[in-house]
Amino acid sequence: MLTSLSPLPATPDNAPLITALAQLSVPEQPSEPLFATLHQWLQQQLHAPHFLLIEGDPAQLRYKGSDLDTDSLLASDGLVSYLMKGRSPLNLSQADLVARQMNKQVQLTAPKPQAWLGVPWYDSDTGSGAVVVFCTDKHRYSEQEQRLLQQFSGLVKQALHTRTVRRQLQRLRAQQQQVDRQLAQQKTLLSIQHQIASLSRQLLPLDQLCQQFHQQFKRLLSCNNFYVALVDQERRQLEFPYMVDEFQHKLHKRRPLGKGLTEYLLQKAEPLLLDYQQRQALIDEGQAHEMGQAAQSWMGAPLINDDNVIGAVVIQDYHQADHYGDDDLQMLSYLAQHIANVIIIQQAHRSLSETQQALEGAVNERTQALQHEIAERRRIESQLRHDNLHDHLTGLPNRALLLERLDQLFAQRKRCADFNYALIYLDLDRFKMVNDSLGHLTGDSLLVQVSTRLKRCLRGSDTVARLGGDEFAVLLDNLHDSQDAMITAQRIHKMLSLPFLIKNEEIYSGGSIGIAYCDDAYNSPQEILRDADVAMYQSKAKGGRQPVVFTGTMRQAAQVRLRLETELARAIEQDQFEIHYQPVWRLDNEQLVGFEALVRWRHPSKGLQLPGQFIEVMEETRQILELDRLVLQKTCQQFADWQRKYPRMARTSVSVNLCSEWFSRQNSLDVINSILKETRLPPESLRLEITERSLLGQHEQASVVLKQIRRLGVRLAMDDFGTGYSSLNYLHRLPLDIVKIDRSFTCQVHTEQRARDVIQAIVHLANALNMKVNAEGIDDIRQIEILRNMGCHFGQGFQLGRPMAADNVPGFIAGKNTKS
Structure with a gap:
């Protein structure tokens, strides 16, 4: 007697089917014995001596409950293909089968079915498949048998779908577990790194x-x-x-x-x-x-x-x-x-410590110890002078030593007009890409190998110097032929075009080279260095294929640059610079906590100029020191006046950027202290910002100066953090209060997981070092909530407030909450 499957009653006859379907939905269960159980149950319900289960597109035989050869049934012109193409149940008697073969709809070979009943399924979620029963004896499948097989087909399809879904869930869980393990490992690694670094103290x-x-x-x-x-x-x-x-x-x-x-x-x-x-x-x-x-x-x-x-x-x-x-x-x-x-x-x-103890003990015993101490100090002073005049990474002379030697050659040429020299200016190609893609350690290794190759190209009397970043200079003295410099430059160009082997990986770089020859028209070493730089940029503009010699045709560009330098010097004298202020907010309660002072140049004819149009020139001409002093003086005076006039600003602060030159000045601390006393601005209301780039090559000296500034009560911030220059070994040794996340990460925080991971790591690191975090460049409202949830303390950007002229600040703060 046929059993209804809709719904499937829990009768003893149906128990094997229910159990087999439940087990079939479990991926770990082998399917072959379960299909056999399904066939056995089906044989009890209808005439099903032969049973096929089909799945997939193209159709694949998952189970064959028959001892007959079924290859012809599964052929492209067989009954299974005909069933799957029709996408509907197919109940065929012997006459129906013969008719379809005569019409060439199917091809039948021995043994030929006498009755055929198949039910296909197809949808976008579960895929395609079919169940088929047939016999070789005389029989005709009834409508009731067809309905039963259709109901049976639905149950099998659902079980197979559940099996597939569970397998996918298992795979997703395994992937999630792997991600969780990796995140936990990265967190542990960062913690270990911090703990190891802390041991240095x-x-x-x-x-x-x-x-x-x-x-x-x-x-x-x-x-x-x-x-x-x-x-x-x-x-x-x-x-x-x-x-x-x-x-x-x-x-x-x-x-x-x-x-x-x-x-x-x-x-x-x-x-x-x-x-x-x-x-x-x-x-x-x-x-x-x-x-x-x-x-x-x-x-x-x-x-x-x-x-x-x-x-x-x-x-x-x-x-x-x-x-x-x-x-x-x-x-x-x-x-x-x-x-x-x-x-x-x-x-x-x-x-x-051991040296100090030895010196102290020896001083008490005899005068010879004092002589030893003096000698040791002289050695240290000599070493410090050497360090101040040489690049710490490559050991090459730095810009300061190069300019000293250029001064010597200037003087020698004045004594002897036949004495000739030339300056080669070199800028590496693809260095930034190497740094960004392979890491700063690889970039450092590349710079060291470049310095080694440069020294191989020179005579013993020549000087090769690293000017900073990926820029080098070569000073050739006592030249006998004007072509000597070009020959040397071409030799350097050829050497740099060869691959560099770093960590078993070949890296190609190359370089753009400019040459400037000695000329009595030059009045200072900076001028010939500038012209060699101009020639180098000409070479770079031409693809860096050949060294370029500075000529009169390039002088016009140099004169434009000189005119800009002169205008900037006049701008300082005539007080053409003005300060704009961008608000800084606490992200947890959206309260105003201060401003960042941003300099603008009010050009007499060109109007308001942004820092990107003049700061780089001022850094190269060292006018940046006077500009920084001017900005610091104006900002402190303005902010002190506001605090006295507007009590609500008493607990706000103002941030001012300082260039790297401040760390090499002996009177930096005196200048800052003098401005604070003159303007009567409370030291705690001033924040001085330094960049990671400004610490390059002078970590120890910068640390000393910053600690002295911090003792005044002034707070310190690391600007543009995350751009890749700083070392964790030095970060924890600097007396910083705030770390400012570079805008390149902030602008992607709502779209890029990697940016969120980097910012979260910076927040964790800052918290471990008792520092606050300020996110720059918040230009989208979605970024605020994400940064707040990450634990970022402060934020600034166009979304929170654009920089404004000083005259507009009082009106801006009139309705703002400035409680910290």
Whole structure:
């Protein structure tokens, strides 16, 4: 007796079907036995000696409940294809089958069905499929049997759809779990990085310091076997200040440098991951010797400072060959960089402390100690002078030393008219792209290799200097032929066109080169440097294919530049600069907390000029110092007047930007203190902003000046944070109150997850360092809520208020809440 399936009653006859359908919807259950159960149940309900289950497009046979050859049924001109194309149930008797074969609608081969009943399904969610029963004996499927098979088909389709959905959900859950693990790992890595950096402020014994490193590594990696090795100053001994090992319980403090795996890592100067077979291969090849218990998995990273390998950090496992992977090696290498920084800082602190103790003790014993101290101070002064005149990354002379040597050549030419020299100005191509795509460490390596190649192209008497960023200059003296400079420039151009090999990757750069020859018309070194720069830009405009010599035709452009410099000097004298103020808001309660002072130039004929039209020129001519002093004086005076006139502004502050030159001036602190006293502006109402770029090459000096300024009560902010120049090693050592997120991240916070991740990391870092966060460039209302939810404290931008002239500020604040 046929059983109704709509709805399906829970009778003993239907129990196998209900159970099989429920199990079929579970992806982990094998489908073949379940299809067999479905066929058995169907045979009990209708005449179904042969049963097919079809799924997919094109049709694929999922189950065959028949011992007959069904290939012809599944052929492109077979009954299954005919059924799927029709997209409706097909109940065919023997006569119907013969008629369709005669009409060439289908092709039938032996054994031929005598009765055929098929029900297809198709929709956009569940896909396509069909169930088919047929027999080779005489039979005619009734309408009741057709309805049963249709109901049965719906149940099978739903079970298969549920199985597919559950499989997709499992895959999505697995992907989500992977993302969660990665985010947690990144958060832990950032925390470890912060903890390691904080160790530089603690003067710990070396073994305790390394023990702290080990504790931090345990948060990310399984590292029951861990040691730190350091090369001594004579590079003859290998010291082990810290070691934890399952088999080697006694710590060997040191041993001569040999051919162990640690020495092999130091020689390679790059991270290394070895399984047992790879380790054994190195031993068999004689590249390393067996030392201690053989590890199944060995992983190490060099500790590098200024391109010198000072040691290594190693983790190993004695039980599992694939215990560590490439991701583990990458994390170890990354953290090793920060460990090296901390060790160097600690060694420097320890060395300074030991030297000071030795000097103090010796002074009490005899006068000779004083002589030693004087000699040591002279050496340090000499080193400081060297450091002030050389680039810290490449070791090349910097701009200041280049100008000194140009002064010497100027004087020599005045004494001897036949003495000739030339200046080559070089700007690297594609450097910014290398920095942005491969990272600043790769960019630094590129600059070092460029400096090495430049020195190979020169004579011993020539000078190569790094002017800053990706710009270099070459000073050729005592030239005998005017073509010598062009020949040297072409040689440099050819050398730079060759690929650079960095971390086993070839990088192409090249450069644009300008040449300026000595001329009695020059009055200062800056003029010939400027003309070489102009020629370089001409070369860059031509694609940098050939060096370009500065000629009279370029002088007009130089004169335009000179005219601008003169106009800017006159603008300072005639007080043509004015201050506009952009409001800064607290994001949690939308209250006004202050303003940022932004300079504008009121040109006599061109009208109001924005900073982008003149700041770069003023920086190059050092007029920026006088402009900064003028802006600081005006802003402090204006804001002090407002605070006295409008009590509501008493708890607001104003931000003023300072250029990098302030950190090299001896009277910077006196100027700021004098302005505050003269204007009677409370120091806590003033915020001075510095950029990451302004700290390049003068972190230590800047830190000293900033700490002195901070002691005045003035608050400090890091502007444009996130543009990639700063080092976390120095950030925590600066007395900063506020970190300002660069607008390049803020403008994408509502559209790009990466921007949100970067900003969230900056907020976490600032909170860990007890700093506030100010987001610049808020130009969309959606950005405000996102930044507020991230914990960003302050914000400014066109969405919150455009910069306004000083005359408009009192009216603006009249209705604003300025409580902090």
